[in-house]
Amino acid sequence: MTSPARELNTAALPEAFDAPGLGFLNAGQTGVPALAALLRLSRQLGQRLLPWLVPVALIVGWQIASAQGWISTRVLPAPLDVLKAAWTLTASGELWTHVKVSAGRALLGLAIGGGLGLLLGLLTGSVRWAETLLDSTLQMVRNIPALALIPLVILWFGIDETAKLFLIAVSVFFPIYLNTFHGIRNVDPGLIEMGRTYGLGRWALYRQIVLPGAMSSILVGLRFSLGLMWVILIVAETISAQAGIGYLTMNAREFLQTDIVLVGILLYALLGKLADLFAKGLERYWLRWHPGYQKSA
């Protein structure tokens, strides 16, 4: 006798919890929806904020540890000191000049190496004899790590700007070259045949079918290149430089200014992130026809 009754009770329990709540929400048509919306908003806010909890806790802990003297500033400066250093560098305009020099180097290297990679990739991808002539040579050269060239590059160009540009250009060349070549070769031959039967000339065929068809692959190459570009830039600037973020950090190291070193590291991270966002933006624009790149509404 008792057990069915208890079962009945437990079964009714969730309802009992729910029902008043629902009735309460439905009853006050004017004031209560606002409350519900507020609840929903706070829940959403919680979802948004939760991922930030750990990083913020880490930084707060770090700040406390530095302030208490548990971590020596020679090992790691306090986050507030890093912020202060960043602020003074920005205020004096020094930061901006260094960022400009570094970004200029990176972009010029990318333009030279990436441009060449794109051109040669288009050539070997589209023209058979160019592939036979060039591709095996390029594949051989590809196996040489760009950083292994540093001693030779210093002998050739000294420790000048040219050396840094050369290193960056060489390293960004291959991802773009390979992906362009691959992209062109993978354009659907059916589409090309269709274009020919629909009276497209060589140039129209290239511009309207081959290039757009290879675009997603080319952009993958660009993203690889952008990642490499920053790595090589950091190495090249650390070797020797008279300006740039690398110079800023190496100089600060000599004077044990760990806060400035950290500002430099964060700057590299920021620039890398910006470059990635830029590449993503390009993908979003050029591949907007592709279901995989369309914003899920």
Added chain:
Amino acid sequence: MSTPTSHTSSGGVRLKLRGLTKRYGEREVLRQADLNIEPGEFVAIVGRSGCGKSTLLRLVAGLESATRGQLDIDGRAVNGLNPDTRIMFQDSRLLPWKRVLDNVALGLPSEQRPRAEAVLAQVGLAERANEWPARLSGGQRQRVALARALVHQPRLLLLDEPLGALDALTRIEMHELIEGLWRRHGFTALLVTHDVQEAVALADRVILIEDGVIALDERVPLARPRSRGDAAFAALEKRILDRVLQHEPAEPEAADTQWPGVPAHGLRWAV
């Protein structure tokens, strides 16, 4: 029946094949094909897969050249691609990076772009002009492909199993659309299909190719529009289908006439 030809091009082309032969290495895909197609005629080519019907179409399109024989369009030998000929492929081959209207206007001089809109409206997709092809259904994509072919006002339209991948209902809709546009524009049409019903529904003549040889050339004497439920339609479809099935294919498929595990006499009892 009033079918005014509202366009400038002068109807369809006359197609003449004499001893047309195509060989890939040792294999003769098409052997000594003779065929006359009148201007404005709708001809369907049926046959088992691999019989050489698609090769014939590609030869007529100028996508491939014959090993031997003669192929004339309006008395001129076919030598490569022809601006009067347009082909509609089995897969729509729309450019995914161009919007629907730009796909239809492919290869069209910019001053003729308004015509692309008009033809897109003829296939009933005017309101989808700014969509990406990826957002269309298979049937809609083929309609866009049809519009893209018609916008050039072809005098010969080649259809290479364009409806093979569509479901039955969409197919019937497409039949009506193609037939209507053919009557309106007056081009010569050559349809390759493995669907005998489709051939009988659309064509003036049905041609059967077997192992590279034209084995049957049958007129379809039914009045248009044709109804599939019609007795004459069904009889003709059955006759052609029987003829197609009568021939043993070069690579025989496993004949599977009995149900496995069920004795034949048991079936007889049940019936």
